[in-house]
Amino acid sequence: MAMQEADFDKWYQAKAAAPALSANAAHGLKLLQSKGCLGCHTTTGQPLVGPSYKGIYGSKVTVLVNGKPVVKTVDDKYLEFMITHPDIWVVHGYQPIMPAIPLTDKEVDDIIAYIKTLK
Numbered sequence: 370m371a372m373q374e375a376d377f378d379k380w381y382q383a384k385a386a387a388p389a390l391s392a393n394a395a396h397g398l399k400l401l402q403s404k405g406c407l408g409c410h411t412t413t414g415q416p417l418v419g420p421s422y423k424g425i426y427g428s429k430v431t432v433l434v435n436g437k438p439v440v441k442t443v444d445d446k447y448l449e450f451m452i453t454h455p456d457i458w459v460v461h462g463y464q465p466i467m468p469a470i471p472l473t474d475k476e477v478d479d480i481i482a483y484i485k486t487l488k
């Protein structure tokens with residue numbers, strides 16, 4: 370059955386409201402799925418085994434460095450470090466169980482590009 374005019378308008382407005390992902394960010398989202406990251410992290414703000422990615426970019430996070438709390442600002446360097454060295458800084462309130470998952474530099478960059486879109 371053809372879409373009713375009102376349904377079409379709703380669909381079109383929803384589509385226009387959701388900004389299209391860049392190719393890098395779209396690849397980043399695919400990697401989060403295929404590398405198993407979304408088994409422990411969500412994109413919705415809901416914590417799971419690890420913190421949600423939503424809204425973290427630009428925020429301040431307390432991490433334990435050698436057991437001592439230190440406040441860090443979530444930027445590209447922070448995310449790259451947390452993704453590639455999960456066992457060194459531990460986000461306060463979470464267990465130090467994130468595995469090191471082999472990723473190329475480009476894959477890490479694309480994942481960061483996607484996390485940035487989750488405002």
Ligand code: HEC
Nearest residue numbers: 404405406409418419420430451458459460463465467470
């Ligand atoms: C087995 C569960 C698990 C998997 C799989 C996992 N993580 Fe994590 N991750 C965690 C936990 C728990 C923390 C918080 C504790 C810590 O910092 O180690 C965390 C922390 C993070 C942080 C820091 C978040 C913040 O709020 O500061 C980032 C970024 C991150 N993970 C990215 C990833 C990416 C990317 C992948 C996939 C390549 C991944 N994680 C896979 C459990 C997981």
